[in-house]
Amino acid sequence: MTLLHTEVAIIGAGLVGASAALALQRAGIGTVLIDRGLCGARASGVNFGGVRRQGRNIEQMYLAQRAHAIWNRLPELIGTRAEYIRTGHLKLARSPTDLEKLYAYRDKVIDFDLGLEILDGAALRRRFPALGPDIVGGSLCPQDGQANPRLVAPAFAHAAARAGARLLEHCTIEHVEPCGDDILLDASDGRRIRAGTVINAAGAWGAAIARWFGDVLPLQAKYPTMLVTEPLTPQIGVSLGVEGGGFYARQTPTGNVVMGGGYGHALPGDRSRPGPAALAELGRTAPAILPALSRASIIRCWSGIEGYFPDKNPVIGFSANVPRLLHAFGFSGGGFQIAPAVGEALADMATGRGTLMMAERFSVERWNARVDA
Numbered sequence: 516m517t518l519l520h521t522e523v524a525i526i527g528a529g530l531v532g533a534s535a536a537l538a539l540q541r542a543g544i545g546t547v548l549i550d551r552g553l554c555g556a557r558a559s560g561v562n563f564g565g566v567r568r569q570g571r572n573i574e575q576m577y578l579a580q581r582a583h584a585i586w587n588r589l590p591e592l593i594g595t596r597a598e599y600i601r602t603g604h605l606k607l608a609r610s611p612t613d614l615e616k617l618y619a620y621r622d623k624v625i626d627f628d629l630g631l632e633i634l635d636g637a638a639l640r641r642r643f644p645a646l647g648p649d650i651v652g653g654s655l656c657p658q659d660g661q662a663n664p665r666l667v668a669p670a671f672a673h674a675a676a677r678a679g680a681r682l683l684e685h686c687t688i689e690h691v692e693p694c695g696d697d698i699l700l701d702a703s704d705g706r707r708i709r710a711g712t713v714i715n716a717a718g719a720w721g722a723a724i725a726r727w728f729g730d731v732l733p734l735q736a737k738y739p740t741m742l743v744t745e746p747l748t749p750q751i752g753v754s755l756g757v758e759g760g761g762f763y764a765r766q767t768p769t770g771n772v773v774m775g776g777g778y779g780h781a782l783p784g785d786r787s788r789p790g791p792a793a794l795a796e797l798g799r800t801a802p803a804i805l806p807a808l809s810r811a812s813i814i815r816c817w818s819g820i821e822g823y824f825p826d827k828n829p830v831i832g833f834s835a836n837v838p839r840l841l842h843a844f845g846f847s848g849g850g851f852q853i854a855p856a857v858g859e860a861l862a863d864m865a866t867g868r869g870t871l872m873m874a875e876r877f878s879v880e881r882w883n884a885r886v887d888a
Contacts (some may be wrong), residue, residue, distance in 0.1 A: 534858025
């Protein structure tokens, strides 16, 4: 039986956990990063890949701005850009009411200096002639962008390992118990990890782990449906979203259009499948937004598993029951862009160096749903 001692143990080697591990190691804090599969193989690696600030709740904007600076430093931090490019993010309005909402959002976030530009009528057609005729306007955030999710989280995890973190893949934690002032984690293969601090960054499985420690949280699993086309001639240079949700798309440098909308279904073994109804709706919506897609061949479709909270904000904060336990999960489909900043914030919180802006909006205790540990 192997017993590892560490200052911090992180359960979940997705982008949140991996970026926290890197930030901790850069601060000189010994870290063990644990995943029951491969790093970045779950939601962090199969999401849409949009790196956007536009459209976020106000309370997330502080993290989004912090993350915006981190994304531009990827080569320095993790040794690759992971295909990150600042293409801009265009949120579309399909009705005058939608356009009014885009104006209202621009005014709401004006203090964050996103540089939002509202385009409608002829101005929209000149800038984006590939859009369908039913699009009445859009809000452009020129410095938002996109990246390859299959590359980002593994690169953070491997950078953390190079910095000294212990990366344990295919390591399933099955039991936890207090051990003096520490927490003892027991893995299914007999390994034991004793840590002064534990970070629960287990994504859609975060609530199950939180329950081990007596924190009961209303997390719901959802299964986003996504697909990708054959390479097409250049259609749209920006990442697209739609006011009210339901559709998102981006064209990669190789010409493939990645898009998504709607949800799929769970399968046994913590797997998921795209939803037939969601695929049918994408088949109707996509050509209305980008008419060239009516002639495009789909080469692959897939789904992931993500955790959603009712207020669409994640839990980021200390357990209501167990000292030195931090939770960070439930990003409700919007965690990719802010994850590197969440990782740095978790490192600050674990070491007592800082906390979050508007922390009460991310608190475990906001749900007032807990049981005795």
